[in-house]
Amino acid sequence: MSARKPGFVLAASLALLALPRIVHADAFAGTWQAKLTPDEASAAAGAKTFDDALIFEQNQLLTEGFAFLGFNPGAYVIPEGQTTRFTASLDSNVKGTLAWSGSVSGGTISGTLTWTKADGTVWRYTYAGTKRAE
DSSP states (O other): OOOOOHHHHHHHHHHHHHSOOOOOOOTTOEEEEEEEEEOHHHHHTTOOOEEEEEEEETTEEEEHHHHHTTOOOEEEEOOTTOSSEEEEEEEETTTEEEEEEEEEETTEEEEEEEEEOTTSOEEEEEEEEEEOOO
């Protein structure tokens, strides 16, 4: 077995650091117009279909409709090795918690939302929409 010289190891390490890094664009960045539809049980409990704007900016998710209800923006997470899926949690001091998950494909966003209200009531929605022109 041959011994490697420290200079070779240092040079090889520096060469690896100099390689360009692959940076993937955030597939979610921007504003998406979506229609949210409650599941059957949630609709029976009073949940309604509605339109909302999902705003993905600086690693935060905010929705216009839920911001109006007092929900704070929340960080969205793109799982390692994936570029088209996300999860996010948004909280309100009064209205509960929103658990979002979704994906983008071909200019369309879709996924699920689970709204756990402060009183423990859970409403589930599916949603789908398209990106607004910037």
